Amino acid sequence: MCDSSEILHIRNSCYKQEVVHVRKHFQQQYQNWILLDGLKNTWWIYDSIIKEVSISMNYIRSYLERTWNGQAACISRLCITPKELQNRLGEFGQYCPVCLALYYHLVDCSETAVLTYAAEYRGQYYKMCGKDHLETFLTTPDEFVTPSCPHQLPQPHLLPRKLTQIQVKDRFPQQVEMKGFCSVTYLDGNQRYEALVPGKPEYAVEYRERIYIFESKQKQDKFLRIPEAYWDQKLPNKVPPLREPVPLTSLPTLGYLEQGVAVAVIKAMTAVGCLKPKYPFLSIERSALLYLAFYLKAFNHKSTDYTRQKYKKKLALFEENCTLIPYLSSIMRGNYKPPNECPIDFEFKLNRFLALEDLPGASGVL
Known part of the structure; x- marks a missing residue:
């Protein structure tokens, strides 16, 4: 069948x-793949499809009307392929012409693949960085394209571009500028000594064949927008020493313990203090030490999942056996009670408690 x-x-x-x-x-x-919840009923799915189709048809109708009248038109939902977009990009490429004209900011829109804020004018495509700038462009496009635009896009070799850590390493022996300090933080901090903050290699930019690294992604984006304001700075004669990573094993014993295992030991000792474990037929000191060992092994993030789960089960069993003493002491307090007056699990827990006596020391626990 x-x-x-x-x-x-x-x-x-x-x-x-x-x-x-x-x-x-x-x-x-x-860019026309739309997800719908298939668990909804048929009428909901039908209505959602009609809404999505209506939105696309409105975009197409608006595009045809505006281009017929010689106006700029949004090209969202027109199923334009990346190859077609690349072939018909205007003189600003992937940069927002509105940001360039109004603020002389270089805002690269290439990381956004969708064309929600893209428009066509005179057969050329332009990408904007947001809804407000798209509406501004659609209203008066002549102000943002040649020959009326106040600023031209710099030559390709004068445009900043992001670098990955691998690309920075591949440029060796070329060194980063400003001895690795963040140029944006330094200038925004009025070029004070306190504003000399080391940058991070993951936030690197190449500009004018030079490499700069920045404190954060926000500082990197700011440099990409207005590199001319930050690229050519001079460091003072006195700069803070660069902080080199210190190997953990090079520390003295107390420093190694503090930096390596202090947090884990404090959490384990806190758990011991809260539970106050007393294992049957073991001393208080021995019970605390065993519980501490189980806890450290159960929550060691460097161990395998199997090892952690194994010791979590042992830790739970250890805690369960520790509860036998207060449980039996509360039931067996006072005069003798016949078996039919005791709780159902009393005999089971009593036998379990007595069985632990035959396993002296820690062998019954481990």
Whole structure:
């Protein structure tokens, strides 16, 4: 039968394998893959489809009307492929023309693949950084394109670009500028000594064949917007020493313990203090030490999942056995009670308690 469980399983497996590639293709090429909740009822799905189609048709209608009248038009939901976009980009490439004209800021929109804030004017495509700038461009596009735009995009070799840590390492022996200090933090801090903060290699930018690193992503983005304001600075004669990473094993014993295991030991000792464990037929000191050892092994993030789960079970069993003493002392207090007047689990826990006596020391626990 075509609707048997085996056939349905094969169909479902094939669908899960193929839909990943289909989704990726439509998302990257046409940006028209829309997810709907298939658990909803038929009418909800039908209504959602009608709404999505109506939105796309409104975009198409608006685009046709505006381009027919020689106006700028939004190109969102027009299924424009990345290749077509690249071939028809205007003189500003992936940079926002509104930011460039109003503030002389270089705002790169290439990291945003969707065309929600992109527009066409005179057969060329332009990408904006937000809704407000898109509306501004659509209203008066002539103010932001040649020949009326107040600023031109710098030459390609004068445009800043992000670098990864690997790319920075590949540029060796070239060194980073400003001895590795963040140029944005330094200038924004009025070039004071306190504003000399080391940058991080993961926030690197190349500009004018020089490499700069920054304190944070926000500082990196600020440099990318207005590199001319931050690139050419001079350091003072006196600068803070660069902080080199100190190997943990090079520390003295007390320093090694403090930096390496202090937090874990404090948490374990806190747990011991809260529980106050007393294992049957073991001293208080021995019980505390065993509980401490189990706790450290159970919550050691460097151990494997199997090892952690193993010692978590042992820790739970240890805690359970520790509760036998207060439980039995509360039940067996006072005069003798016949078995039928005792709790149901009393005999089981009593036998369990007595069995621990045959395992002296820590062998019964470990």
